[in-house]
Amino acid sequence: MIFVSDLDRTLIFSRRFLIPGNIILVEKAENREISYMTGQAINLLKEIMKAIVFIPVTTRIVQQFKRISLFQSDIVPEYAVTSNGGRILVKGEIDEEWDSCIMKRMKDVLHPSEIFQKFERIIDSCRVNSCRLCDDMFWTVIMEENYILEEELYNYINWASNNKWKILLSGRKLYILPEFINKWNAVEYINRKLGYKKIISAGDSLVDYELLKKSSLAFVPSHGEIRKYMEVNNIKEDHIRFTESTGIMAGEEILRSLCEYVKSEKK
Template sequence: MIFASDLDRTLIYSRRLIEENDKNSVLVERYLGEELSFMKESVINKLKKLRNKVLFIPVTTRTIDQYNRIFGIKDEIKPKYAIVSNGGNILIDGQIDTEWRNKIKTDVDKIINYRFIEKRFLQNFKDTSWINKMIFRDGLFFSIHFKDKNLIDIEELENFKQWAEKNHWKVSLQTRKLYLVPEPVNKWSALIYIKNKEKKKKIISAGDSFLDYPLLINADYSICAAHGELKELIEKNDVKQKHITMTERIGINASEEIISIVENLV
């Protein structure tokens, strides 16, 4: 069995998302001397024990470098596999799986290229002053950073989204970022590749954001963090998605509930 989980706001949380007096959270990521992310100590300990029963796979939109900063996952839990770059890269014991990366390159080369997407995106908006920066991540997808979601012209964005999806690109508007991702680059396809490689039969998944939706909708059993952007979408489609459980707790406390559910399933 596989337990595949998103990281940010599912298992790990930034300082601003945890209580100041939370003594049960430990530092798991540091960057340029700054303490960035934390996990419940109980979650780390339980994940270590779960390794003997399930194949734990971190699944994240983070780039390779961003994932490698999370020493609490990489060095403490030491998962054999990590799916990073939103599924564009798979790490096996920290090394890039070149077979998967070559497949992704072949699939992406068949659709509209990155430069054309970038140009079309910027030309789509009459006013682009809401964009702080547009970054091409791991040579695979764009992340667009902004300060205020209310400054985005939603009608213009929807028009671009419709055009992009016809051309095999996905557009995902998050709380503080907008992602432009080629269709072949997705978390679920990477997970299926590992599932087949390891000859596993079932997948338990966990996540909180729209980019985690393929994981949750396709897994055998899924857990959605109740504070996430996916909550409303899943509740709207509840009849078709009975295999998805919503956590009762929110924030970093939801991570403990997620792991407890997984423990009861394996």
């Protein structure tokens, strides 16, 4: 059994989600405190790792993932998926076989610079705050608070799709990615080596949806956009379970529910 989980807003949370109680800092950048978990969530994750394989799966690039001190010291997973599936770490080092596969496929699609040149023409109308190329594979675009989905953006989405790129909007973040770069593909690659029959996942955003949909069992924090997306589109997935709590306590609830599930499966 494997547990693959998104990190931000699923297991780890920024200051805006904090509540009184036993809250542990798990990530710093220079002098800035960035992410937290409850002490109980950390203990539950340690218990889970004694019983099954845990693989963090994140859209963060490698350097951002390695800022999370928890996963460099107290809880050190053998595998981690970063860059939305574009990179795989094995014992902290880049999996060269997967990297070679991704780089080879990148040659079969438009170069990221070409994809962005087209996007630059509509930046002003889309109210973009910032843009960043991640690992020379995909773009992360931060929209302004009051952004509007103009017709130009929909036209761009269709053009990108025709060129084997996809656009995912998650809150204010807009991801421009090659179609083959996704979390599920990376997890499937790892599991071909490990050979487990059951994959359990957790995630909060539309970037995680394919991973959640294809898993045997999936947990989703109720504050995440997936719940609204499924309700609006009348999507029913019996294996996807939503938390009762929100915010940082949803992360703890996911881990507690998983602990109970693992124990029941081992009886």
